[in-house]
Amino acid sequence: MTDEEITLVVAEDDPTLRDLLATHLRNDGYAVLEVARGDDLRRLLLDSIDVEPRVFDLVLTDIRMPGISGLDALAEFRKQAPMVPVLLMSAFADAYAREHAELLGASVVSKPFNLAQLSERVRALLRKRGSVEDRRVCEEVTA
Numbered sequence: 663m664t665d666e667e668i669t670l671v672v673a674e675d676d677p678t679l680r681d682l683l684a685t686h687l688r689n690d691g692y693a694v695l696e697v698a699r700g701d702d703l704r705r706l707l708l709d710s711i712d713v714e715p716r717v718f719d720l721v722l723t724d725i726r727m728p729g730i731s732g733l734d735a736l737a738e739f740r741k742q743a744p745m746v747p748v749l750l751m752s753a754f755a756d757a758y759a760r761e762h763a764e765l766l767g768a769s770v771v772s773k774p775f776n777l778a779q780l781s782e783r784v785r786a787l788l789r790k791r792g793s794v795e796d797r798r799v800c801e802e803v804t805a
Contacts, residue, residue: 667719668691668692668693668719668720668788669692669693669694669695669718669719670687670692670693670694670695670718670719670720670721670722670784671694671695671696671697671703671706671707671718671720671721671722671723672684672687672694672695672696672697672722672723673696673697673698673699673700673702673703673721673722673723673724673727673732673735674696674698674723674724674727674751675698675699675724675726675727675728676724677698680696680698682777683722683780684696686777686780686781687722687781687784690781690784692784695718698727698728699727699728699729700727700728700729700730700731700732700734700735701728701729701730701735702729703721703723703727703732703735704729704730704734704735704738704739707721707735707738707739707743708738708739708742711739711742711743718746719746719747719788719791720746720747720748720749720784720787720788720791721736721739721746721747721748721749722748722749722751722784723735723736723748723749723750723751724750724751724752725750725751725752725754725759725763725770726752726754732750732751733750733759733762733763733766736748736750736763736766736768737766740766740767744767745791746791747768747769747787747788747790747791748763748766748767748768748769749768749769749770749771749783749784749787750763750768750769750770750771751770751771751772751773751775752770752772752773753772753773753774769783769787771783
């Protein structure tokens, strides 16, 4: 898989931060779709499942957003797409939010964060997802 084939979703209500993240990730070679509200994120994620099972390779979302939270959007999305990596961002990530995110199979990064470190987290999650998908395909072939 090349970076040109990788599509990320960036969900952040702060337009300046959303633009910074999207620009940085595009400079890393990813295709990026942007949303500003939690309910828009939910709609985008759930609509994507109806069109194609794996439209997005990774979701990067703020926890607190207008509409619904990133956690709530993730909870609905996880029912249909459990393998897509999710990285939740928050300046207010308390123990409950981190635990809830873990239960949903997501990672949490605290704001503010270093963009180079964020890039490494994204690459690590994509590599991990790739190895899980590779194992699943091998298991299906040998079954």
